[in-house]
Amino acid sequence: MPAEPLTAADRLEIAELFARWSMAEDTGQAQTWASLFTADGSCRTGRGELITGHEALAENSRRRWARPDSRVAVHWMGDPVIIPTETGARVQHYAMLVERLEPSGYRVRSMSERIYEVRRENGRWRIHDRDIARIPRADPASPA
Amino acid sequence: MEAPSPVLEDGTATLTADDRLEILQLHAQYSLYEDTGQCEAWAGLWTPDGSFLGKRGDIVAGRENLLCFIRERWQKPESRNKAHWVCNVIITPAPDGADCIAYGMLVEKTADGYRILQIQGKKDKLRGEDGRWRFHFRESWPII
Numbered sequence: 001m002p003a004e005p006l007t008a009a010d011r012l013e014i015a016e017l018f019a020r021w022s023m024a025e026d027t028g029q030a031q032t033w034a035s036l037f038t039a040d041g042s043c044r045t046g047r048g049e050l051i052t053g054h055e056a057l058a059e060n061s062r063r064r065w066a067r068p069d070s071r072v073a074v075h076w077m078g079d080p081v082i083i084p085t086e087t088g089a090r091v092q093h094y095a096m097l098v099e100r101l102e103p104s105g106y107r108v109r110s111m112s113e114r115i116y117e118v119r120r121e122n123g124r125w126r127i128h129d130r131d132i133a134r135i136p137r138a139d140p141a142s143p144a
Numbered sequence: 145m146e147a148p149s150p151v152l153e154d155g156t157a158t159l160t161a162d163d164r165l166e167i168l169q170l171h172a173q174y175s176l177y178e179d180t181g182q183c184e185a186w187a188g189l190w191t192p193d194g195s196f197l198g199k200r201g202d203i204v205a206g207r208e209n210l211l212c213f214i215r216e217r218w219q220k221p222e223s224r225n226k227a228h229w230v231c232n233v234i235i236t237p238a239p240d241g242a243d244c245i246a247y248g249m250l251v252e253k254t255a256d257g258y259r260i261l262q263i264q265g266k267k268d269k270l271r272g273e274d275g276r277w278r279f280h281f282r283e284s285w286p287i288i
Contacts, residue, residue: 008161019232023245026287074247074263074287077231098249098263100288106260 003084013125014089014118015080021127022075030061038121043130046112073099073109088119088128094135111135159237166277167235167242167270174279175228181218187211190279191271197283225253226261241271241280247287263287 006014017036024033034057037043042052043060051060064070078094092115099109117129159167170189177186187210195205204213217223229249236243250262269281 008165012161012164016234019234019246022232022247023234072288075232076229076247076249098260100263106263 001086003086006082006084006089010089010125011082014082014091017118017125017127018077018080018091018093018114022077025061025064026074028061028065028071030058030065033061034058036127037130038119038126038128041126041128041130043127044132046110046132069099073097085117088117088125091116091118159235159242163242163272163277164235167244168233170270170277170279171230171233171244171246175230178214178217179227181224183211183214183218186214191273194278194280194282196279196281199284227251230266238269241269242277244268244270248284 021033021036023029024036034054037054037057039054040052041054041057042050043057044050045060049060051057074097076096076098078096080091080093083090092113094111095114096111097109098106100106111134113133113135115131115133116127118125119128120126174186174189176182177189187207190207190210192207193205194207194210195203196210197203204210227250229251231247231249233244233246244266245268246266248262248264248266249260250264251258252261265285265287267283267285268279270277271280272278
């Protein structure tokens with residue numbers, strides 16, 4: 001089955017998914033964050049754990065929000081690359097986690113590449129699968 | 145709007161892809177004009193009765209006052225070594241136009257590099273006037 005072309009409206013809605021991800025995750029809105037996924041959606045966390053389904057996703061988000069280090073950092077999402085696929089779209093973007101320091105200042109805690117499969121469900125674009133890789137990939141300690 | 149957007153039963157206008165792209169560009173223009181001292185262009189991004197809530201709780205209202213504000217800001221040397229970065233823009237249709245939330249980061253050039261000076265949430269009320277989207281009201285909120 002060939003990939004369906006995406007309209008400008010599709011691309012804008014898909015791009016906004018990741019803004020909504022940031023806003024929900026950075027403000028502890030676990031249920032809102034989980035609802036960005038399809039009912040059977042899954043998320044590979046930065047710690048390598050695979051979480052599947054709305055309930056498990058929401059619970060994971062609540063656990064994350066309970067950690068003090070989650071409340072002093074925000075997600076800075078880069079522009080997404082959106083490629084149509086047979087089932088929806090594949091999306092990749094960079095992200096930074098920016099942390100507030102005490103008594104003042106900020107620092108970039110981590111950078112990652114995020115890879116998604118997104119699908120239309122009940123008329124809205126949702127995340128079916130999310131994977132993550134740290135960037136830059138090269139280990140500075142390794143020889144070139 | 146040149147071509148009025150469809151209106152829902154509750155009076156809220158839906159937003160077209162063109163509307164959303166123009167609103168995203170409005171945010172990009174805001175940073176560019178503020179960071180390069182294009183004061184008239186910056187003030188032109190607001191409705192004539194536009195206003196924002198300042199850091200000290202003061203309101204700057206009306207395009208003339210906004211223009212005075214931005215000119216005064218640009219006169220200060222410390223305003224010229226900073227750049228605004230915006231991301232995570234979420235646009236929602238509203239009865240009188242659109243509501244928008246976003247993240248804003250202020251980065252300062254220092255003697256030995258760059259540092260993040262501030263991270264804030266931005267909350268906007270936008271209106272379509274004379275065929276263009278404009279800021280009607282803007283306020284900041286602490287994300288972290």
